[in-house]
Amino acid sequence: MYWISGTGPFDVSSSAWGPDHLSKFIVIPAVLKASIAARSLSVCQRRLWSFIKASDRLEVDLPAIVSMTSRMPLDRERQHHECTEEFCRFNNVNSTWVRQLHKCGNKACSETFFPPAEVERAVLQNLLTAWTIRQAPEVNCHDGTYMALSHLWADGTGIGLEKPGKLNRCLIDYFVGIARRLECDGIWWDTICVPIEPGVRRKALSMMHKNFERAKCTVVHDESLINYEWRDDGSPCLALALSPWFTRCWTALELYVSTKVVVLFKNPDGKSSQPLLKDLDNDILANDNAYTSLPHRLASSVIQRLRRRKRKERLHVEDLLAILRARNTSWATDRMIVAGLMAELPEFDSGESQSQITRKILTKCxxxxxxxxxxxxxxxxxxxxxxxxxxxxxxxxxxxxxxxxxxxxxxxxxxxxxxxxxxxxxxxxxxxxxxxxxxxxxxxxxxxxxxxxxxxxxxxxxxxxxxxxxxxxxxxxxxxxxxxxxxxxxxxxxxxxxxxxxxxxxxxxxxxxxxxxxxxxxxxxxxxxxxxxxLEENAGQMLDEGINRVISRMRADEFASIEDVRDLTWALTGLRDQSL
Structure with missing residues (x-):
């Protein structure tokens, strides 16, 4: 019924379908069974439970998610058997030390160099730092003409152990090819577009979100999704929500400020070596007017929280915490920088202390x-x-x-x-x-x-x-x-x-x-x-409103939940007897 209420032409308030709607005697056995089944899957337990905590009905949605996850061809290479709800051993890996990825078969291709000095000069002049994809690349792109790359350094798409500005030829050719397929004239990629010198880097980090905001499109590259064969059953949406990419703080910011987002998946035709390009909003997320599976709709709901800016919805402190609290970064200070950028603090300085950024966010909200x-x-x-x-x-x-x-x-x-x-x-x-x-x-x-x-x-x-x-x-x-x-x-x-x-x-x-x-x-x-x-008079009025709200909720349900009865009893005996 919860699934039906949120699909097709039905317009039923989701407030009636909270985590306490069904009896605990029904929910708890099903959730425990799903929890045991989840531990046998290759999916990271921390990612899974972070997703569940972000869903509208919390643990009540676990059985549906586990049911679809068990049928998905997940990445089997990364071992998450030691992961728990609180811990993933891959989160503590210093991704800046991961060896740079080769997209060619022999891993012996040449290297190409993008001079960091040109990037530093552009930052100091308040210019975009995206590189053109011409024969002789230069930092000279304009708004809306380049592709911004959202990726994971842990996949080997960072600078790794190489000299700053140096890239494997096969890797840059791979992303240049995608940019051309999307009819872009340039590419913004933090590996070659963020300066190294501390002072200039600080300024660049303070404007990081602008690089994705001004891009023609943002491309999501995650090796687990690159190896996930596209299906039309909604499972790619859940794969995205459970991916390593979706657990990072910086990628949350990049998704939040981007207008158009394209995700790379494995092509199901078995012939092409090129990834399949899928539009996040049109191809991956559940359509409001379409009949979709419950896991697809749940995953879409969690991801869409990061599309509020596109829908011109205001971001509250509660939203920031729900989005960022369970996410990870290689450096602890980055979590506050991301929060400040998502809150769109005016004249933001990434070098400010945690306390200063926190106070500015609370004041702005x-x-x-x-x-x-x-x-x-x-x-x-x-x-x-x-x-x-x-x-x-x-x-x-x-x-x-x-x-x-x-x-x-x-x-x-x-x-x-x-x-x-x-x-x-x-x-x-x-x-x-x-x-x-x-x-x-x-x-x-x-x-x-x-x-x-x-x-x-x-x-x-x-x-x-x-x-x-x-x-x-x-x-x-x-x-x-x-x-x-x-x-x-x-x-x-x-x-x-x-x-x-x-x-x-x-x-x-x-x-x-x-x-x-x-x-x-x-x-x-x-x-x-x-x-x-x-404020006795106001308190009495609010108490009446509170009691009426609980009674209305009870009348709307055929059976009142234990929580409803407890809340009403508290209001009646604990407050009315005192007459406030």
Whole structure:
């Protein structure tokens, strides 16, 4: 039914088909069986589970994916029998040391040279660095006339052990041939188009996305796909989603900014030695109006998240994390560079620190789910602006609750995070119910010190009826006074302390909180601040909306799920009895 609802002329909301729609008694045995079967396949377990985590229904989609994967002629050469959901041994291979690939049979062809000095000169002059494919190549291509190559250095298409600018003749001839088939006048290929000198390279990396944005088309080269024989059953789309190419950070950026994308596959005619060229949007992804298999549609959905820019859809922080968190790079700093480029930060500098890039991304996006602050990491700032923000964007707390949370925080240039929370003021008795959640010793000590004076403390959490997803995690803060936001509404000024767990079901109130303007301020009585700033009337209205939403969801289903009943019970008994 889920598959039918998303195919053909049907227009059924996907929200009714979430991971909890079916009973766990049906789902769990099927998922466990599929999980066992998946381990016998040659597909990398880390890639498989990363794909599942990115799908709309999470592990519920595993049986369908495994069913199609078991029938696919996957690459058998790379051994992934030691890979797990968390680890792939090939991810830690330094791809810059992989020997350069030969496309000729004898591996003894001549070499050709592309002078790095010409590339450096073009970068310094803010020019494109694509090479022409004439008899005498030069860095002199124009927008929309060249092919950009998206590839993996681990396949041997990087510079490898050769001198910068030096390429095997058969390799450059191979890609020049593809460029000509696509009627392109040049080629942009990072192996010969990114300068080596550190200062110039830094500038080039800051503009990396422009090379794909301005190209006539982007060509995807992955040896596992080159050896995957094209079929018309939707399996090439799944092969792409499970390929090494799709797991890299840089290739995610390249796919995101590209207008036209062509993927290379093995030609099924068995005669031609040339790869088959397939258009991503027209030939590979599932068409919205066509009848396709469930695995094909799932793979298309995951890949299409990286086509939002083409559809002129705004990219949120949640999208960035969903796309990049599980992806890999040869260098750790590249992950933040890619995030900054995908966020399209103005005047981006790839040499900035992780912390600087993270703050700029959050400021540009403007809103984040409130549950993102329930992380367990140390901030570079102990007090004041950005004291709630971890060093890296990837350390923000992101889970299923973040997707469904209806509470957001507004992030401003001054490093404050402002938004509405459900809060509970602490007493000595309540403080004893809190448990430390942070693994970092310095944060634990800070929390323990703060809880010695509970009268100035509050715990915060997003919508209480999402507790089944958030668990008992809460944000511990100290109150330091009252303030006003840009609309002149009252907010409680708070100091970020850390994440704790608390099994406290009663006494929650709804208030506006601002975190980040606490530097140099003394803590004050939390209950007094809440009394002066409570949003009781609004809270009652939101509670009614929340209860009605759950009831409507239950009525829409013939059988209410356990989660629905639990959410409704929480809302009714935990909040209405208190009248907020």
């Amino acid at each position: 403007g809103l984040i789910p409130s549950s993102y602050l329930l992380h367990s990491h140390i901030s570079p700032n102990e007090y004041g602006p950005w004291s709630w923000c971890p060093t890296s964007l990837y350390d923000l707390h992101s889970d299923l609750a973040s997707k469904n949370s209806q509470l957001s925080l507004k992030i401003r240039h001054d490093g404050t995070a402002t938004g509405d929370w459900f809060c509970n003021t602490l007493t000595e008795e309540k403080a004893k119910l809190l448990q430390l959640h942070n693994p970092q010793m310095s944060v634990k000590l800070r929390i323990m010190k703060t809880m010695q004076t509970p009268r100035s403390c509050m715990i915060l959490r997003p919508w209480p009826w999402l507790s089944s997803e958030v668990g008992n995690q809460c944000l511990l803060v100290e109150t330091v006074g009252l303030g006003y936001d840009e609309t002149r509404s009252k907010v409680i000024e708070c100091r970020y302390i850390g994440t704790v767990t608390a099994s406290i079901h009663l006494g929650w109130q709804y208030v506006s909180i601002r975190i980040g303007l606490d530097q140099g301020k003394e803590e004050v009585d939390a209950q007094e601040m809440v009394s002066a700033c409570s």
